[in-house]
Amino acid sequence: MDIELVLRAQRGDEEAFASLAVAIGARLHAVSHRILRDIDLAEDATQQALLGIWRDLPLLRDPAKFDAWSYRLLVRACYAEGRRTRAWAPNLRLLPASEPSTPEGLSEVVDRDQLERGFRRLSIDHRAVVVLHHYLDLPLEAVAETLGIPLGTVRSRLHYAMRSLRAALEADARPAAREVAK
Amino acid sequence: MSTDRDVSRIVRSWLEEGVTTLPDRVLDDVLDRVPATPQRRSWWPARRFAQMNTLAKAAIAAAAVIALAVVGYSMLPGPSVGGPGPTPTPTVSPVPSPSPTPATLANGSLTPGTYRVATGQFTLKPFVVTVPEGWSHSVGDGNFISKGDPWDANGVTFATWLISHVYADSCQWEGTLAAATSAAALVTALSTQTGHQTSGPTRVTLAGNQATRLDFSLAGDFDVTTCDNEFVRLWPDAGPNENFGLPIYPGQSTTVYVLDFDGSAMVVVAIRNEDSPATDAAELEAIVESLVFEP
Numbered sequence: 001m002d003i004e005l006v007l008r009a010q011r012g013d014e015e016a017f018a019s020l021a022v023a024i025g026a027r028l029h030a031v032s033h034r035i036l037r038d039i040d041l042a043e044d045a046t047q048q049a050l051l052g053i054w055r056d057l058p059l060l061r062d063p064a065k066f067d068a069w070s071y072r073l074l075v076r077a078c079y080a081e082g083r084r085t086r087a088w089a090p091n092l093r094l095l096p097a098s099e100p101s102t103p104e105g106l107s108e109v110v111d112r113d114q115l116e117r118g119f120r121r122l123s124i125d126h127r128a129v130v131v132l133h134h135y136l137d138l139p140l141e142a143v144a145e146t147l148g149i150p151l152g153t154v155r156s157r158l159h160y161a162m163r164s165l166r167a168a169l170e171a172d173a174r175p176a177a178r179e180v181a182k
Numbered sequence: 183m184s185t186d187r188d189v190s191r192i193v194r195s196w197l198e199e200g201v202t203t204l205p206d207r208v209l210d211d212v213l214d215r216v217p218a219t220p221q222r223r224s225w226w227p228a229r230r231f232a233q234m235n236t237l238a239k240a241a242i243a244a245a246a247v248i249a250l251a252v253v254g255y256s257m258l259p260g261p262s263v264g265g266p267g268p269t270p271t272p273t274v275s276p277v278p279s280p281s282p283t284p285a286t287l288a289n290g291s292l293t294p295g296t297y298r299v300a301t302g303q304f305t306l307k308p309f310v311v312t313v314p315e316g317w318s319h320s321v322g323d324g325n326f327i328s329k330g331d332p333w334d335a336n337g338v339t340f341a342t343w344l345i346s347h348v349y350a351d352s353c354q355w356e357g358t359l360a361a362a363t364s365a366a367a368l369v370t371a372l373s374t375q376t377g378h379q380t381s382g383p384t385r386v387t388l389a390g391n392q393a394t395r396l397d398f399s400l401a402g403d404f405d406v407t408t409c410d411n412e413f414v415r416l417w418p419d420a421g422p423n424e425n426f427g428l429p430i431y432p433g434q435s436t437t438v439y440v441l442d443f444d445g446s447a448m449v450v451v452a453i454r455n456e457d458s459p460a461t462d463a464a465e466l467e468a469i470v471e472s473l474v475f476e477p
Contacts, residue, residue: 012221018213025204025212033201042201043208050212051219058221059412115196134190135197166189 006063009054017057021050024067028074034131035078037120045081049074068146071136075128075147082124111169118168126161129154222411291318292327296472303420305342306441306448309389312472314465327469329462336457338466343449347422352377352430353409359422365442368449369394372438377414378430386439388450389473394440402433402456433457439470 001023008016028049033042052073060069119127132143133154140158144151294315300308317329330337348371350358355377362371373383373396381397388395398416406412416436418427430436433456441448452470454463 014213014216017216021209021212025209026202029204029208030200030202034197039201043205046204047208047212050209051215054212054216054221055219056222111192112196112199115193130193131197134194162186162189162193165193166186169189169192 001066003063003066006057006060006066010057010060010063012058017054020053024070025050028070031071031131031136032074032078034135035075035124035127036081037116041081045074045077048077048080052077068142071132071146072148075124075132078128079124114169115165118165121168122161122164126157126164129157130161130165133158291316297327299342303344306344306443306446308476309342310472310474310476311340311469313469317465317469329465330458336455336459336462337453338455338458338462339451339453340466340469341428341451341453343417343428343451344420345417345447345449346420348372348375348417349377349415350375352414352416353406355413355415356410359418359424363447364445365394365440365447368447369396369440372396372416372440375416377409383440388439388441388470389475391441391443391475393442393450396438396440397435398430398438399435400430400432404432406432431455437470 001020005016005020005023009020025046029042029046032045032049033039036042036045049070053070056073060066119130122130128147129143132138132146133140138146140154141151144154147154292313294313294317296310296312297319298308298310299305311327313327317327319327326339326341328337328339345368346361346363347359348362348368349355350360350371352375360371362368369383373380379399379401381399383394383396386393386395400414404414406414414430416428416430416438418424428436428451435454435456437452439450439452441450450470450473452466454466458466
Protein backbone atom coordinates (compact mmCIF):
# COMPACT_ATOMS: atom_id res chain seq x y z
CA MET A 1 0.00 0.00 0.00
CA ASP A 2 1.15 3.53 -0.75
CA ILE A 3 2.14 4.80 2.67
CA GLU A 4 2.01 8.40 1.51
CA LEU A 5 -1.62 7.94 0.51
CA VAL A 6 -2.38 6.49 3.92
CA LEU A 7 -0.63 9.39 5.66
CA ARG A 8 -2.49 11.95 3.57
CA ALA A 9 -5.82 10.28 4.22
CA GLN A 10 -4.98 10.18 7.93
CA ARG A 11 -4.69 13.92 7.81
CA GLY A 12 -8.14 14.25 6.31
CA ASP A 13 -7.27 14.42 2.63
CA GLU A 14 -10.45 13.15 0.99
CA GLU A 15 -8.87 12.78 -2.44
CA ALA A 16 -6.17 10.60 -0.98
CA PHE A 17 -8.80 8.50 0.70
CA ALA A 18 -10.70 8.18 -2.56
CA SER A 19 -7.55 6.83 -4.21
CA LEU A 20 -7.07 4.51 -1.27
CA ALA A 21 -10.66 3.29 -1.49
CA VAL A 22 -10.32 2.60 -5.19
CA ALA A 23 -7.13 0.67 -4.55
CA ILE A 24 -8.47 -1.53 -1.77
CA GLY A 25 -12.22 -1.59 -2.40
CA ALA A 26 -12.32 -4.58 -4.71
CA ARG A 27 -10.05 -6.63 -2.48
CA LEU A 28 -12.10 -5.84 0.61
CA HIS A 29 -15.28 -6.66 -1.23
CA ALA A 30 -13.91 -9.96 -2.45
CA VAL A 31 -13.08 -10.90 1.13
CA SER A 32 -16.40 -9.79 2.59
CA HIS A 33 -18.28 -11.67 -0.10
CA ARG A 34 -16.40 -14.83 0.65
CA ILE A 35 -17.04 -14.49 4.36
CA LEU A 36 -20.69 -13.52 4.16
CA ARG A 37 -21.67 -15.54 1.06
CA ASP A 38 -24.25 -12.92 0.14
CA ILE A 39 -23.67 -10.13 -2.34
CA ASP A 40 -25.95 -7.58 -0.64
CA LEU A 41 -24.54 -8.21 2.80
CA ALA A 42 -21.04 -8.07 1.38
CA GLU A 43 -21.67 -4.72 -0.24
CA ASP A 44 -23.01 -3.34 3.02
CA ALA A 45 -20.05 -4.72 4.96
CA THR A 46 -17.57 -3.31 2.46
CA GLN A 47 -19.23 0.09 2.63
CA GLN A 48 -19.16 0.07 6.39
CA ALA A 49 -15.55 -1.02 6.41
CA LEU A 50 -14.49 1.72 4.00
CA LEU A 51 -16.28 4.37 6.01
CA GLY A 52 -14.77 2.95 9.18
CA ILE A 53 -11.34 3.13 7.61
CA TRP A 54 -11.88 6.77 6.79
CA ARG A 55 -13.24 7.57 10.24
CA ASP A 56 -10.57 5.71 12.20
CA LEU A 57 -7.53 6.31 10.03
CA PRO A 58 -6.12 8.96 12.38
CA LEU A 59 -6.04 6.29 15.07
CA LEU A 60 -3.84 3.96 13.02
CA ARG A 61 -0.50 4.27 14.70
CA ASP A 62 1.61 2.49 12.12
CA PRO A 63 0.60 3.28 8.53
CA ALA A 64 2.74 0.38 7.36
CA LYS A 65 0.17 -1.91 8.97
CA PHE A 66 -2.66 -0.44 6.98
CA ASP A 67 -3.51 -3.64 5.10
CA ALA A 68 -3.89 -5.81 8.18
CA TRP A 69 -5.75 -3.04 9.98
CA SER A 70 -8.18 -2.57 7.10
CA TYR A 71 -8.94 -6.30 7.00
CA ARG A 72 -9.62 -6.19 10.71
CA LEU A 73 -12.17 -3.43 10.21
CA LEU A 74 -13.68 -5.40 7.36
CA VAL A 75 -14.10 -8.51 9.46
CA ARG A 76 -15.72 -6.40 12.18
CA ALA A 77 -18.12 -5.06 9.57
CA CYS A 78 -18.88 -8.63 8.55
CA TYR A 79 -19.65 -9.47 12.18
CA ALA A 80 -21.96 -6.47 12.32
CA GLU A 81 -23.76 -7.51 9.17
CA GLY A 82 -24.08 -11.00 10.54
CA ARG A 83 -25.65 -9.72 13.73
CA ARG A 84 -27.88 -7.28 11.90
CA THR A 85 -29.51 -9.79 9.62
CA ARG A 86 -31.34 -13.03 10.02
CA ALA A 87 -30.01 -14.20 6.74
CA TRP A 88 -27.72 -16.63 8.48
CA ALA A 89 -30.37 -19.28 8.57
CA PRO A 90 -29.52 -21.70 5.79
CA ASN A 91 -30.64 -20.17 2.55
CA LEU A 92 -29.76 -22.88 0.20
CA ARG A 93 -30.45 -23.52 -3.37
CA LEU A 94 -31.88 -26.88 -4.29
CA LEU A 95 -29.75 -28.74 -6.67
CA PRO A 96 -31.88 -29.22 -9.74
CA ALA A 97 -33.29 -32.68 -10.23
CA SER A 98 -31.52 -32.82 -13.53
CA GLU A 99 -28.21 -32.40 -11.80
CA PRO A 100 -25.94 -35.04 -13.21
CA SER A 101 -25.25 -37.86 -10.86
CA THR A 102 -21.79 -38.08 -9.45
CA PRO A 103 -20.71 -41.61 -9.06
CA GLU A 104 -17.18 -40.53 -8.15
CA GLY A 105 -18.56 -38.80 -5.09
CA LEU A 106 -16.88 -35.42 -5.18
CA SER A 107 -17.57 -33.80 -8.49
CA GLU A 108 -16.68 -30.12 -8.64
CA VAL A 109 -20.34 -29.11 -8.96
CA VAL A 110 -21.38 -31.04 -5.93
CA ASP A 111 -18.29 -29.91 -4.05
CA ARG A 112 -19.28 -26.30 -4.50
CA ASP A 113 -22.76 -26.87 -3.19
CA GLN A 114 -21.58 -28.94 -0.30
CA LEU A 115 -18.92 -26.45 0.60
CA GLU A 116 -21.45 -23.66 0.44
CA ARG A 117 -23.68 -25.46 2.90
CA GLY A 118 -20.82 -26.44 5.17
CA PHE A 119 -19.35 -22.98 5.10
CA ARG A 120 -22.65 -21.31 5.94
CA ARG A 121 -22.90 -23.46 9.03
CA LEU A 122 -19.68 -21.93 10.32
CA SER A 123 -19.62 -18.83 12.48
CA ILE A 124 -18.15 -15.61 11.13
CA ASP A 125 -15.15 -16.22 13.40
CA HIS A 126 -14.38 -19.46 11.64
CA ARG A 127 -15.17 -18.18 8.18
CA ALA A 128 -12.86 -15.21 8.62
CA VAL A 129 -9.93 -17.44 9.51
CA VAL A 130 -10.59 -19.71 6.52
CA VAL A 131 -10.88 -16.81 4.08
CA LEU A 132 -7.87 -14.89 5.36
CA HIS A 133 -5.72 -18.00 5.28
CA HIS A 134 -6.97 -19.87 2.23
CA TYR A 135 -8.09 -16.98 0.05
CA LEU A 136 -5.72 -14.17 0.96
CA ASP A 137 -2.96 -16.67 1.61
CA LEU A 138 -2.01 -14.98 4.86
CA PRO A 139 0.22 -17.01 7.16
CA LEU A 140 -1.49 -17.97 10.40
CA GLU A 141 0.62 -15.46 12.32
CA ALA A 142 -0.64 -12.70 10.05
CA VAL A 143 -4.21 -13.93 10.45
CA ALA A 144 -3.77 -13.71 14.22
CA GLU A 145 -2.41 -10.19 13.96
CA THR A 146 -5.14 -9.12 11.58
CA LEU A 147 -7.94 -10.46 13.73
CA GLY A 148 -6.28 -9.48 16.99
CA ILE A 149 -6.53 -12.97 18.44
CA PRO A 150 -3.91 -15.42 19.70
CA LEU A 151 -2.19 -17.69 17.22
CA GLY A 152 -3.50 -20.73 19.07
CA THR A 153 -7.05 -19.52 18.59
CA VAL A 154 -6.43 -19.11 14.87
CA ARG A 155 -5.10 -22.64 14.67
CA SER A 156 -8.01 -24.12 16.55
CA ARG A 157 -10.57 -22.16 14.52
CA LEU A 158 -8.98 -23.22 11.29
CA HIS A 159 -8.80 -26.82 12.42
CA TYR A 160 -12.45 -26.82 13.42
CA ALA A 161 -13.53 -25.10 10.22
CA MET A 162 -11.62 -27.41 7.93
CA ARG A 163 -12.81 -30.45 9.80
CA SER A 164 -16.38 -29.22 9.41
CA LEU A 165 -15.93 -28.56 5.72
CA ARG A 166 -14.40 -31.95 5.22
CA ALA A 167 -17.33 -33.54 7.02
CA ALA A 168 -19.71 -31.54 4.85
CA LEU A 169 -17.95 -32.72 1.73
CA GLU A 170 -18.06 -36.33 2.78
CA ALA A 171 -21.49 -36.49 4.38
CA ASP A 172 -23.29 -34.36 1.85
CA ALA A 173 -21.92 -36.42 -0.97
CA ARG A 174 -24.90 -38.69 -0.31
CA PRO A 175 -27.91 -37.73 -2.44
CA ALA A 176 -30.17 -37.83 0.61
CA ALA A 177 -28.34 -34.89 2.06
CA ARG A 178 -29.72 -32.46 -0.46
CA GLU A 179 -31.72 -29.81 1.24
CA VAL A 180 -34.83 -27.95 0.38
CA ALA A 181 -34.51 -24.37 -0.57
CA LYS A 182 -35.76 -21.90 2.00
CA MET B 183 -12.33 -40.24 1.89
CA SER B 184 -10.46 -37.09 1.00
CA THR B 185 -7.27 -36.08 2.72
CA ASP B 186 -6.70 -32.80 4.55
CA ARG B 187 -4.66 -31.67 1.59
CA ASP B 188 -7.54 -32.49 -0.74
CA VAL B 189 -9.94 -30.50 1.39
CA SER B 190 -7.60 -27.51 1.51
CA ARG B 191 -7.19 -27.65 -2.25
CA ILE B 192 -10.92 -27.88 -2.82
CA VAL B 193 -11.62 -25.03 -0.40
CA ARG B 194 -8.99 -22.84 -1.98
CA SER B 195 -10.34 -23.52 -5.42
CA TRP B 196 -13.87 -22.85 -4.26
CA LEU B 197 -12.86 -19.57 -2.62
CA GLU B 198 -11.35 -18.38 -5.87
CA GLU B 199 -14.86 -18.24 -7.26
CA GLY B 200 -16.90 -15.16 -6.52
CA VAL B 201 -16.85 -11.43 -7.01
CA THR B 202 -13.55 -9.67 -7.43
CA THR B 203 -14.75 -6.18 -8.24
CA LEU B 204 -16.57 -3.57 -6.21
CA PRO B 205 -19.54 -2.01 -8.00
CA ASP B 206 -19.01 1.67 -8.73
CA ARG B 207 -22.27 2.58 -7.01
CA VAL B 208 -20.96 1.11 -3.74
CA LEU B 209 -17.73 3.03 -3.95
CA ASP B 210 -19.53 6.20 -5.01
CA ASP B 211 -21.87 5.92 -2.07
CA VAL B 212 -18.93 5.64 0.31
CA LEU B 213 -17.16 8.63 -1.19
CA ASP B 214 -20.38 10.67 -1.12
CA ARG B 215 -20.64 10.03 2.60
CA VAL B 216 -17.04 10.83 3.43
CA PRO B 217 -17.43 14.64 3.66
CA ALA B 218 -20.18 14.19 6.22
CA THR B 219 -18.25 11.59 8.19
CA PRO B 220 -15.86 13.21 10.66
CA GLN B 221 -12.62 11.44 11.31
CA ARG B 222 -11.92 10.42 14.84
CA ARG B 223 -9.54 12.75 16.55
CA SER B 224 -6.19 11.17 16.91
CA TRP B 225 -4.89 10.74 20.39
CA TRP B 226 -1.25 10.32 19.99
CA PRO B 227 1.13 10.20 22.89
CA ALA B 228 2.26 13.72 22.45
CA ARG B 229 2.83 16.39 19.90
CA ARG B 230 3.32 15.40 16.35
CA PHE B 231 3.73 17.21 13.11
CA ALA B 232 0.37 16.31 11.76
CA GLN B 233 0.44 18.73 8.87
CA MET B 234 4.03 18.41 7.80
CA ASN B 235 5.49 16.13 5.27
CA THR B 236 8.12 13.58 6.09
CA LEU B 237 10.97 15.64 4.73
CA ALA B 238 10.01 18.65 6.80
CA LYS B 239 9.72 16.49 9.88
CA ALA B 240 13.15 15.04 9.32
CA ALA B 241 14.68 18.45 8.79
CA ILE B 242 13.10 19.87 11.93
CA ALA B 243 13.99 16.81 13.91
CA ALA B 244 17.57 17.08 12.76
CA ALA B 245 17.80 20.73 13.65
CA ALA B 246 16.24 20.21 17.04
CA VAL B 247 18.42 17.33 18.11
CA ILE B 248 21.59 18.93 16.82
CA ALA B 249 20.67 22.06 18.75
CA LEU B 250 20.02 20.02 21.87
CA ALA B 251 23.28 18.21 21.53
CA VAL B 252 25.33 21.34 20.92
CA VAL B 253 23.75 23.26 23.78
CA GLY B 254 24.01 20.29 26.07
CA TYR B 255 27.61 19.74 25.24
CA SER B 256 28.50 23.39 25.74
CA MET B 257 27.03 23.31 29.24
CA LEU B 258 28.78 20.21 30.37
CA PRO B 259 31.45 20.75 33.02
CA GLY B 260 33.61 17.94 31.76
CA PRO B 261 33.60 14.83 29.70
CA SER B 262 30.80 13.38 31.77
CA VAL B 263 27.95 14.80 33.73
CA GLY B 264 28.17 14.35 37.46
CA GLY B 265 25.98 16.00 40.00
CA PRO B 266 23.81 14.44 42.57
CA GLY B 267 22.21 11.88 40.31
CA PRO B 268 22.51 8.22 41.24
CA THR B 269 24.86 5.93 39.42
CA PRO B 270 23.26 3.85 36.67
CA THR B 271 22.68 0.23 37.48
CA PRO B 272 25.55 -2.07 36.60
CA THR B 273 23.38 -4.11 34.24
CA VAL B 274 23.24 -1.25 31.79
CA SER B 275 25.92 -1.00 29.16
CA PRO B 276 28.54 1.71 29.77
CA VAL B 277 27.67 5.13 28.40
CA PRO B 278 30.39 6.74 26.30
CA SER B 279 31.35 10.37 26.60
CA PRO B 280 28.87 12.73 25.04
CA SER B 281 29.20 13.60 21.42
CA PRO B 282 28.51 17.14 20.21
CA THR B 283 27.07 15.94 16.94
CA PRO B 284 24.73 12.95 17.08
CA ALA B 285 25.39 11.24 13.83
CA THR B 286 22.52 8.79 13.80
CA LEU B 287 19.77 11.34 13.67
CA ALA B 288 18.59 10.38 10.20
CA ASN B 289 17.01 7.22 11.48
CA GLY B 290 15.93 8.83 14.74
CA SER B 291 18.50 7.23 16.98
CA LEU B 292 20.54 9.06 19.59
CA THR B 293 24.26 8.90 19.98
CA PRO B 294 24.93 7.51 23.45
CA GLY B 295 25.66 10.37 25.81
CA THR B 296 24.16 13.10 27.90
CA TYR B 297 21.49 15.41 26.59
CA ARG B 298 20.04 18.62 27.87
CA VAL B 299 16.42 19.68 27.60
CA ALA B 300 15.70 23.37 28.11
CA THR B 301 12.77 24.85 29.96
CA GLY B 302 9.72 24.89 27.75
CA GLN B 303 6.54 23.00 27.09
CA PHE B 304 8.00 19.80 28.48
CA THR B 305 9.74 20.86 31.65
CA LEU B 306 9.73 23.60 34.29
CA LYS B 307 13.48 23.38 34.72
CA PRO B 308 16.27 22.49 32.33
CA PHE B 309 17.56 18.97 32.85
CA VAL B 310 20.05 16.53 31.50
CA VAL B 311 19.69 12.80 31.04
CA THR B 312 22.18 10.19 30.01
CA VAL B 313 21.12 7.87 27.24
CA PRO B 314 22.76 4.56 26.34
CA GLU B 315 23.01 3.03 22.92
CA GLY B 316 19.94 2.11 20.97
CA TRP B 317 17.62 4.88 22.08
CA SER B 318 15.94 7.51 19.97
CA HIS B 319 14.37 10.88 20.52
CA SER B 320 11.03 11.46 18.89
CA VAL B 321 10.79 15.16 18.25
CA GLY B 322 7.48 14.68 16.48
CA ASP B 323 5.98 13.01 19.50
CA GLY B 324 7.42 15.58 21.88
CA ASN B 325 10.00 15.00 24.49
CA PHE B 326 10.06 11.24 24.10
CA ILE B 327 13.21 9.22 24.50
CA SER B 328 12.43 5.67 23.51
CA LYS B 329 13.86 2.31 22.71
CA GLY B 330 11.86 0.31 20.22
CA ASP B 331 8.43 1.47 19.21
CA PRO B 332 7.14 3.09 22.38
CA TRP B 333 3.57 2.12 21.54
CA ASP B 334 4.26 -1.38 20.43
CA ALA B 335 4.23 -4.32 22.79
CA ASN B 336 7.94 -4.15 23.61
CA GLY B 337 8.98 -0.49 23.60
CA VAL B 338 10.18 1.57 26.55
CA THR B 339 9.92 5.34 26.84
CA PHE B 340 11.12 8.20 29.02
CA ALA B 341 9.30 11.53 28.92
CA THR B 342 8.55 14.63 30.91
CA TRP B 343 5.29 16.48 30.91
CA LEU B 344 3.58 19.62 32.12
CA ILE B 345 0.00 18.94 33.13
CA SER B 346 -2.84 21.26 34.01
CA HIS B 347 -5.78 18.86 33.93
CA VAL B 348 -6.44 15.17 34.61
CA TYR B 349 -9.33 12.92 33.69
CA ALA B 350 -11.22 11.55 36.67
CA ASP B 351 -11.74 8.32 34.73
CA SER B 352 -9.20 7.32 32.14
CA CYS B 353 -11.58 5.00 30.28
CA GLN B 354 -14.93 6.79 30.45
CA TRP B 355 -13.02 10.04 30.22
CA GLU B 356 -15.44 12.27 28.35
CA GLY B 357 -16.60 15.11 30.55
CA THR B 358 -14.37 14.12 33.47
CA LEU B 359 -11.53 16.59 32.98
CA ALA B 360 -10.62 18.50 36.15
CA ALA B 361 -7.95 21.10 36.82
CA ALA B 362 -4.89 19.98 38.77
CA THR B 363 -2.26 22.67 38.68
CA SER B 364 -0.37 22.21 41.91
CA ALA B 365 1.71 19.15 42.68
CA ALA B 366 -0.56 18.23 45.57
CA ALA B 367 -3.68 18.54 43.43
CA LEU B 368 -2.04 16.53 40.69
CA VAL B 369 -1.11 13.73 43.05
CA THR B 370 -4.64 13.65 44.40
CA ALA B 371 -6.15 13.63 40.93
CA LEU B 372 -3.87 10.88 39.67
CA SER B 373 -4.29 8.82 42.83
CA THR B 374 -8.06 8.83 42.55
CA GLN B 375 -8.20 8.42 38.79
CA THR B 376 -10.16 5.34 37.80
CA GLY B 377 -10.15 3.27 34.62
CA HIS B 378 -6.86 1.45 35.16
CA GLN B 379 -4.85 -0.14 37.96
CA THR B 380 -2.92 2.22 40.24
CA SER B 381 -0.19 1.53 42.72
CA GLY B 382 0.87 4.29 45.11
CA PRO B 383 1.29 7.11 45.74
CA THR B 384 4.63 6.74 47.47
CA ARG B 385 7.14 9.38 48.41
CA VAL B 386 10.48 8.98 46.68
CA THR B 387 13.54 11.01 45.79
CA LEU B 388 14.13 11.77 42.15
CA ALA B 389 17.19 13.64 40.97
CA GLY B 390 17.66 14.93 44.49
CA ASN B 391 14.12 16.24 44.68
CA GLN B 392 11.20 15.01 46.71
CA ALA B 393 8.70 13.42 44.38
CA THR B 394 5.57 11.31 44.47
CA ARG B 395 5.53 8.08 42.52
CA LEU B 396 2.46 6.41 41.07
CA ASP B 397 2.39 3.30 38.93
CA PHE B 398 -0.40 2.83 36.42
CA SER B 399 -1.06 -0.28 34.43
CA LEU B 400 -3.63 -1.74 32.10
CA ALA B 401 -4.12 -5.48 31.68
CA GLY B 402 -3.05 -6.88 28.35
CA ASP B 403 -6.53 -8.19 27.63
CA PHE B 404 -8.27 -4.97 28.58
CA ASP B 405 -10.96 -4.17 26.00
CA VAL B 406 -10.44 -0.55 25.04
CA THR B 407 -13.53 -0.62 22.86
CA THR B 408 -15.50 -0.16 26.05
CA CYS B 409 -13.82 3.21 26.57
CA ASP B 410 -14.70 6.56 25.09
CA ASN B 411 -13.23 6.79 21.61
CA GLU B 412 -11.59 3.42 22.31
CA PHE B 413 -8.71 5.01 24.22
CA VAL B 414 -7.60 5.07 27.80
CA ARG B 415 -6.36 8.57 28.52
CA LEU B 416 -4.46 9.71 31.56
CA TRP B 417 -4.21 13.41 30.84
CA PRO B 418 -4.24 15.93 27.99
CA ASP B 419 -1.55 18.44 27.22
CA ALA B 420 -1.49 21.51 29.42
CA GLY B 421 -4.15 24.05 28.73
CA PRO B 422 -5.91 21.67 28.41
CA ASN B 423 -5.18 20.77 24.81
CA GLU B 424 -7.15 17.58 24.30
CA ASN B 425 -5.71 17.03 20.86
CA PHE B 426 -2.71 15.52 22.56
CA GLY B 427 -1.89 13.84 25.78
CA LEU B 428 -0.77 10.58 27.30
CA PRO B 429 -2.72 7.38 26.71
CA ILE B 430 -2.10 4.04 28.32
CA TYR B 431 -2.51 0.98 26.15
CA PRO B 432 -3.33 -2.59 27.16
CA GLY B 433 -0.25 -4.29 28.51
CA GLN B 434 1.47 -1.03 29.42
CA SER B 435 2.89 -0.02 32.77
CA THR B 436 3.46 3.68 33.28
CA THR B 437 5.43 5.05 36.20
CA VAL B 438 4.73 8.69 36.96
CA TYR B 439 6.85 10.87 39.21
CA VAL B 440 5.20 14.12 40.27
CA LEU B 441 7.71 16.83 41.12
CA ASP B 442 6.96 20.04 42.97
CA PHE B 443 8.97 23.02 41.81
CA ASP B 444 8.01 26.06 43.84
CA GLY B 445 4.40 24.98 43.96
CA SER B 446 4.17 24.11 40.29
CA ALA B 447 4.01 20.54 39.11
CA MET B 448 5.75 18.60 36.40
CA VAL B 449 5.91 14.89 35.83
CA VAL B 450 8.52 12.43 34.71
CA VAL B 451 7.13 9.39 32.96
CA ALA B 452 8.64 5.95 32.39
CA ILE B 453 6.62 3.63 30.17
CA ARG B 454 7.13 -0.10 29.69
CA ASN B 455 5.13 -2.60 27.72
CA GLU B 456 4.36 -6.18 28.61
CA ASP B 457 6.95 -7.56 26.23
CA SER B 458 9.66 -5.00 26.97
CA PRO B 459 12.96 -6.83 27.46
CA ALA B 460 14.30 -6.68 31.01
CA THR B 461 17.51 -5.09 29.78
CA ASP B 462 15.57 -2.27 28.12
CA ALA B 463 13.53 -1.76 31.27
CA ALA B 464 16.80 -1.56 33.22
CA GLU B 465 18.13 1.02 30.79
CA LEU B 466 14.93 2.99 31.19
CA GLU B 467 15.38 2.94 34.94
CA ALA B 468 18.96 4.08 34.53
CA ILE B 469 17.84 6.98 32.34
CA VAL B 470 15.38 8.06 35.03
CA GLU B 471 18.12 7.78 37.63
CA SER B 472 20.49 9.81 35.47
CA LEU B 473 18.11 12.76 35.50
CA VAL B 474 19.67 15.95 36.82
CA PHE B 475 17.73 19.20 37.04
CA GLU B 476 19.60 22.45 36.82
CA PRO B 477 18.97 24.97 39.60
